[in-house]
Amino acid sequence: MSVFTPVTRPELETFLAPYQLGRLLDFQGIAAGTENSNFFVSLEQGEFVLTLIERGPSEDMPFFIELLDVLHDADTPVPYALRDCHGTALRDLCGKPALLQPRLSGKHIQTPNNQHCAQVGELLAHIHLATRERPIERRTDRGLEWMLASGAELAAELDAKQRQLLEAALQEIATHQRSILALPQANLHADLFRDNVMFEGTHLTGVIDFYNACSGPMLYDIAIALNDWCSTAAGALDLPRAQALLGAYAALRPFTAGEAELWPVMLRVACVRFWLSRLIAAKSFAGRDVMIHDPREFEVRLAQRQQVTLTLPFAL
Structure with a gap:
């Protein structure tokens, strides 16, 4: 599984609390990642994706957050960064920069037409x-x-x-x-x-x-x-x-x-x-x-x- 940084349930619950999205129901690592650690996260108020940034300097993260905000405002279907109750988008989890984003619907296409x-x-x-x-x-x-x-x-x-x-x-x-x-x-x-x-x-x-x-x-x-x-x-x-x-x-x-x-x-x-x-x-x-x-x-x-x-x- 391509999860480079494991996360425990207590660590995740502490991280998620400031988003005020309800109780943690379930989470699982996503095996498809090759550069970052990604998790599907189920909360009482919906489905989300948690990403721990493993590669690249943390000073680049404001760029990604701003770009996704711009694309979200342009009605592009992107997973923009959610803010916690203090208005913070980029936070720390297990010593890594971390983002929580809405989980988008749909599935990947292996044989496109x-x-x-x-x-x-x-x-x-x-x-x-x-x-x-x-x-x-x-x-x-x-x-x-x-x-x-x-x-x-x-x-x-x-x-x-x-x-x-x-x-x-x-x-x-x-x-x-x-x-x-x-x-x-x-x-x-x-x-x-x-x-x-x-x-x-x-x-x-x-x-x-x-x-x-x-x-x-x-x-x-x-x-x-x-x-x-x-x-x-x-x-x-x-x-x-x-x-x-x-x-x-x-x-x-x-x-x-x-x-x-x-x-x-x-x-x-x-x-x-x-x-x-x-x-x-x-x-x-x-x-x-x-x-x-x-x-x-x-x-x-x-x-x-x-x-x-x-x-x-x-x-x-």
Whole structure:
């Protein structure tokens, strides 16, 4: 189970009391987390999610709280931070920064169809439009410079074929770094995978896990989401799903000529980011009872993205 910091019932009851949400009925750890400790919490007045922040500096937490408030005010289905009776959103539990948030309805979709992908495109557009005019600044700790540095270190541990694939991608990142950072910016979810979105049928009911959120190029956010939602089991792009996602997004926020030009590059950049982070996680948590996503999934997707026929709606 991916709960890095165990919590006892008495500790949790003491933590929850200032929220004045009634008696604690039940709680359980959530096994799906790979970076933070998460718990489902049942109280007399409803269902909630408790998150203990395990990675990243605590000084970043006001950013997440403010971003979720902005998105909640824009009617985006996000798990904004609840305040206790003193108006405090960020508190301490077991020596870790902790947030209590409403539990959103719905379930994760493992086999998305075109309708699911279109709603994900709309969701991304709403997130970007809500923050485009005044992005809340936060530099990601897994950005282009991190990719170049971490990739150079990890390349030596790969076999010849993997190393060639990675080094070519890193060279491309270095070549286009300035152009990528000049693309239109907003706040990004930056981790909008299937396990971070909930649906009831084909209706999108919630988006969670904003702890990789940052400010940056909107196109990067789209590439991250599309690589997960619109890939086949073999790692290739499913064109109908991809076109549904991009079309729904573009109907709300049209793409620019610069974005259209860099689109194939950005798909590869997004693959590199998660290939590297999964390699690092597999190395760091080897032998521990922690969910580790397969790094090879993004190695295969990066190989598949060497030739990209999918264009942005702008370029059709």
